[in-house]
Amino acid sequence: MITYEERLARAALTRVVEPGDVHAGRVLRRYGAEGFLQRLRDPADDPEVFDGTGAKRVAGWRLRAARAEPRRDLDTIGGDGGRFVVPGDAEWPRQLDDLGDTRPVGLWARGPADLRTWALRSVAVVGARACTPYGAHMATTLASGLAEEGWVVVSGAAFGIDGAAHRGALAARGATVAVLACGVDIPYPRGHAELIGRVAQQGVVIGELPPGSHPTPSRFILRNRVIAALTRGTVVVEAEYRSGSLVTARAAARLGRYTMGVPGPVTSGLSAGVHELLRGEATLVTEAAEVIELVGDMGRLAPERRGPVLARDLLAPDTARILEAMPAGRPTPVSEIADRSGATPDDTLVRLYELHSLGFVERQGDDWRLTKTATEGANARRGGT
Missing domain, CATH: 1.10.150 (DNA polymerase; domain 1)
Structure with missing residues (x-):
């Protein structure tokens, strides 16, 4: 405690x-x-x-x-509906401990999602700020495909590939996490203020720096180690030879995570860094299914999904209420689950992704349904078979 x-x-x-x-x-x-x-x-x-x-x-x-003045900082983040998550908290993603002495002191966070459970099934999608239309298309497509399969997309909220990845996940009504190099109350870049606000409403925005802190070039580079450690693998979509995205990918490789790259035209300088990765430690991927094939069985951050990670009775009350509202035997739209549970659609979606990470529900298109594990658990609670 x-x-x-x-x-x-x-x-x-x-x-x-x-x-x-x-x-x-x-x-x-x-x-x-x-x-x-x-x-x-x-x-x-x-x-x-x-x-x-x-x-x-x-x-x-x-x-x-x-x-x-830490009390003032804690009051500030609390007034914004946020929190300060530290090692030892139930929400702390334990895979960050792999960073050793460079582990974050703590994480300032805004958003309703539980960071630990979302990070269990997450993939980083990163790349060039000055990306091409091809790169933006690939990042959007990859992120939406991952989201549709119940994976959480993590990126840095920057212009270019990062923004395309967040938008792709949001467009698929999926889950996404933004890792900032500044205070979580400072939307940076300013042109992404609306996007970062949407992520904070539907997912979670996190950062190591306290409220009011501004980014610096070195903080962007250091932020990348958190993206790498938090996720099961990192996909790079367009990057020059000297790119922060390559720092993220190489940090992921050192930590034992998968590193992946999306190939591009050999005549494009924005593909040169990705191709260099592909000649070394990275695996070539072209669609979400290929990413999932790699990271789905990784098993480094969580045990294989043969049942719920937490017992049904240990779910948080808000999450348990969403699970109880799920009808058995059929896919159900988010709006219906929200109506049955009395929660908002955004909060319902957040809880559904938590339940998905724990093996209770699965996504089918835009709908959600109970897994066999959840159904058997409900029968066991009732004393059934």
């Missing part, structure tokens, strides 16, 4: 250290968040506690620690 003091200390540290700072990660692992913050605020503390970190870096930490 995470104490309020621990949460408060971690919130403060998101103001103090930059995302992915391995020096900070070592100190955090050794002393915990409260111990780290206490030592920063004690100017007489022995510098050896900082594991040989440079004096200039520690001085910067101390200065920012003195200015941090």
